[in-house]
Amino acid sequence: MKNSISRRHMLKTTAAAVAAPYVITSTALGNADTPPASDRITLGYIGVGGRGRSLLTEFLRCRGAQSVAAADPYKSRREAAARMMEGQAYEDPRELVARDDIDAVIVATPDHWHVPAANMALRSGKDVYVEKPLGLTVEQNLEIRKLVKQHSRVFQYGTQQRSMGHCRAACEIVRAGKIGKIHTLHVDAPNGGAGGSVQEVAVPEDLNYDLWLGPAPVKPYTADRCKTPGTYWIYDYSIGYLGGWGAHPLDLLVWACDCDLAGPMTFQGTGVISTQGLYDTVYNWDMTIEMADGVKMTFKPGQDLTKFTGDKGWVAVSRSAALTTASPESLLKTPLADHERLPVSPGHAQNFVDCVKSRQTPVSNIDDAVRSDNISQLCDIAVRTGRKITWDPKREVIVGDDDAAKMLSRPLRAPWTL
Numbered sequence: 223m224k225n226s227i228s229r230r231h232m233l234k235t236t237a238a239a240v241a242a243p244y245v246i247t248s249t250a251l252g253n254a255d256t257p258p259a260s261d262r263i264t265l266g267y268i269g270v271g272g273r274g275r276s277l278l279t280e281f282l283r284c285r286g287a288q289s290v291a292a293a294d295p296y297k298s299r300r301e302a303a304a305r306m307m308e309g310q311a312y313e314d315p316r317e318l319v320a321r322d323d324i325d326a327v328i329v330a331t332p333d334h335w336h337v338p339a340a341n342m343a344l345r346s347g348k349d350v351y352v353e354k355p356l357g358l359t360v361e362q363n364l365e366i367r368k369l370v371k372q373h374s375r376v377f378q379y380g381t382q383q384r385s386m387g388h389c390r391a392a393c394e395i396v397r398a399g400k401i402g403k404i405h406t407l408h409v410d411a412p413n414g415g416a417g418g419s420v421q422e423v424a425v426p427e428d429l430n431y432d433l434w435l436g437p438a439p440v441k442p443y444t445a446d447r448c449k450t451p452g453t454y455w456i457y458d459y460s461i462g463y464l465g466g467w468g469a470h471p472l473d474l475l476v477w478a479c480d481c482d483l484a485g486p487m488t489f490q491g492t493g494v495i496s497t498q499g500l501y502d503t504v505y506n507w508d509m510t511i512e513m514a515d516g517v518k519m520t521f522k523p524g525q526d527l528t529k530f531t532g533d534k535g536w537v538a539v540s541r542s543a544a545l546t547t548a549s550p551e552s553l554l555k556t557p558l559a560d561h562e563r564l565p566v567s568p569g570h571a572q573n574f575v576d577c578v579k580s581r582q583t584p585v586s587n588i589d590d591a592v593r594s595d596n597i598s599q600l601c602d603i604a605v606r607t608g609r610k611i612t613w614d615p616k617r618e619v620i621v622g623d624d625d626a627a628k629m630l631s632r633p634l635r636a637p638w639t640l
Contacts, residue, residue, distance in 0.1 A: 263578045266291040266324040266348075268315045268339045269331030270303035272450065273353055277330050277380075278303055280571040287575045293318040295430040313430055315339055319346040326376070326578050329353060332448075333466065334438045334459040337362040338638055344369040349578045351571075353380035354473075355465035356595035361631035363592045363599070364618060365640045370588045378574040378584040379591035381473040383541045385567035392539035392546055393478035395553055398562040402534030404479055404517055410524030411467040414455050418446040418500025437638035446500050455501035462503025464493075465598035468521070471528040472594040473586070474539055477564065478530060482593055485514030486614050486621065491521075493605035509601045521601060603629045 292303035304311035327343035422442035491509035509521040
């Protein structure tokens with residue numbers, strides 16, 4: 223357990239001794255289902271809009287956790303979240319991460335804030351749960367991984383399918399080699415689109431727009447800029463559903479096999495980038511990825527699906543159990559030895575809380591998060607350059623294309639940094 227928890231425990235113990243004979247409530251003492259306050263993991267939230275609010279609801283149900291603070295540039299959102307948890311509301315996330323009584327931070331901002339917000343928390347000695355996709359660039363992905371390891375922090379990626387039993391079982395079958403040598407991979411993810419109003423309108427009184435933009439370029443506020451799907455489909459803030467939805471099936475791909483680590487791989491394909499309206503991320507993509515050892519992968523819009531084909535059969539896995547199939551069907555009932563099993567999660571939020579206490583690695587770790595998100599990023603670069611991109615996964619660089627390599631990073635608006 224990290225130092226801030228030990229110090230908080232000491233302060234509470236000392237305060238109780240000095241304050242006697244004040245009454246100590248049953249909530250403070252805990253019971254069979256609720257540990258005493260000094261033994262609970264304290265949580266803060268950066269971003270409590272739609273997804274952040276859902277995560278808050280999940281974490282409020284977790285054993286051994288106490289939610290104490292929320293930060294959001296929307297006043298109504300942060301105040302509503304603070305009421306739900308009976309905690310403190312902050313406009314600026316820097317104030318939240320400065321609190322030394324917070325053990326871990328849940329980041330569920332728009333995509334362009336994921337890594338800058340998480341990195342602030344990591345540098346403040348806090349563990350982090352980060353919603354998908356990971357970074358806005360490959361550079362951001364590598365930087366957050368460096369900080370997680372440098373500060374020995376617990377990291378959980380918001381790819382909840384790893385906490386679903388049928389997804390784990392399908393990935394175990396593939397990783398255990400039951401479909402034989404893999405030669406083909408296919409990934410589907412829901413599509414993006416065009417549109418969005420470009421007409422400037424007044425910023426809502428409820429919103430600190432400059433803070434919402436944060437490290438992104440300053441642009442006029444429009445009715446569709448700061449809400450779904452704008453937050454996912456505007457290139458200043460995201461690479462679209464290539465990453466925002468692709469994160470889920472690509473995460474299962476790297477959980478089930480290591481084909482992307484075998485050696486240099488190429489990315490090429492097509493996609494549409496609208497020149498009309500506000501939304502300008504890639505959609506209608508059609509990607510071909512050639513991996514080492516002759517493995518070929520396709521990535522297209524469709525339902526959430528990851529399909530692995532080997533010389534002994536295939537397995538297709540989706541968050542929908544009904545879409546998780548195999549050929550032959552008997553593959554899904556293949557007995558596995560204990561050493562062929564993947565980690566079991568009691569639920570994504572609970573798994574994170576448990577690992578913050580135990581200092582174990584959560585089910586959705588930083589290394590795999592970087593691998594899967596980099597695939598999305600490289601697909602985006604290939605579409606935007608219109609060229610075949612070669613990636614060296616060992617050195618983590620684009621090979622032989624200096625202009626494409628420059629797209630591995632983007633400048634951040636001052637004063638924000640990684």
